[in-house]
Amino acid sequence: MRIAVWQGPSPAADLENGLSQAEAALSAAGNMSASVLVLPEIWLPGYNQPDIPSRSLAADSAELARLSAAARAARCALVIGYAEQAEGRLYNAALCLGPDGTPLANYRKIQLYGPREQALYSPGTGYVTFDLAGQTLALLICYDIEFAPHIKALAAQGVSLILCPTANMHPFIHVPRVTVPAMAASHGLAIAYANYCGTEGNLTYTGGSQIIGPHGEILALAGEHPALLIADLPARDPARLSTQSADFRTV
Known part of the structure; x- marks a missing residue:
């Protein structure tokens, strides 16, 4: 399975900019x-933007419909973070659109980070798994990936693969250098970790987007600038997979 990750600067509430970056990255990923x-x-409208509630989107919004068409044209599935307005609440969400543009999964972040997120968003209440290219995938968002019980579950x-939009900052x-690879290695699954680069308001992002194999190997790694990562996931080697879950003893 070939995975792509886009690391770019925040659209900063310019939805046309955000949609255009996504479409260009989709086209390139599809061509590869x-x-x-x-x-x-929260690619739309941007993670650290003011007045997020007024800039939020419904899952069936025109903006996401436009990306559905782009995914279909590129024949490439898309995972995008967005501020979701639903059922009278606001969620930090990630939507997966299939290579035919059909929604495959919509996940709401469980582990809200810090006072700002906790004041803005309602927490998600469950995992979402789905099938793509013959594998079982799941979505997590940023802080979620740092909690071993979620990865174990x-x-x-x-x-076999977690797709993780993030907004990891200095x-x-x-987190990208140590925590995320360790989670992959400890639980025997791959992780695609898509971060911002540059600054947005009072935040400076770490970059470091990456695609990590099921044994903790770094298959592709971005620096601190815009990058499109592409990597082929290797088959899992049973002899190298962690046996922590089976071996764990309580005391």
């Missing part, structure tokens, strides 16, 4: 035969 492209957290459901450079 990627099965799926992952964009950062998804691995137990047969998930000084938390340890």
Whole structure:
């Protein structure tokens, strides 16, 4: 399975800019035969924008319908983070559109980070898994990926790849460098981690977007500038897979 990750600067509430970046990355990923492209957290309208509630989108909005058409044209699935307005609540959400443009999954972030997110968003209440290119996939968002019980639970459901939009900022450079690869290795699944680069308001993002194999190997890694990552996931080697879940003992 070929995976693509787009790392770019925040659209900063310019929806046309955000949609255009997504369409260009989708076209490039499709031309390189990627099965799926992952964009950062709250890509629409941008993670650190003021007045997020007024800039939020419904899952059936015209903007997301436009990206559905782009995914269909590129023959490449798309995972995009967005501020979702639904049922009278606001969610930090990630939508997966299939290579035919059909919605495959809509996930709402469980682990809201810090006072701002906790004041803005309602937390999600469950995992979402789906099939793509013959594999079982799941979505997590940013802070979610740092909690081992979530990764363990998804691995137990047969998930082989987690697609993770993020907005990881300084000084938390340890997250892409250490935490995310360790989660992949400890639970025997791959992770595609799509972050921002540059600055947005009072935040400076770490970059470091990456595609990590099921043994913790870094298959593709971005620096601090815009980048489109492409990598082929290797088959899992049973001899190298972690046995922590089976071996764990309580005391």
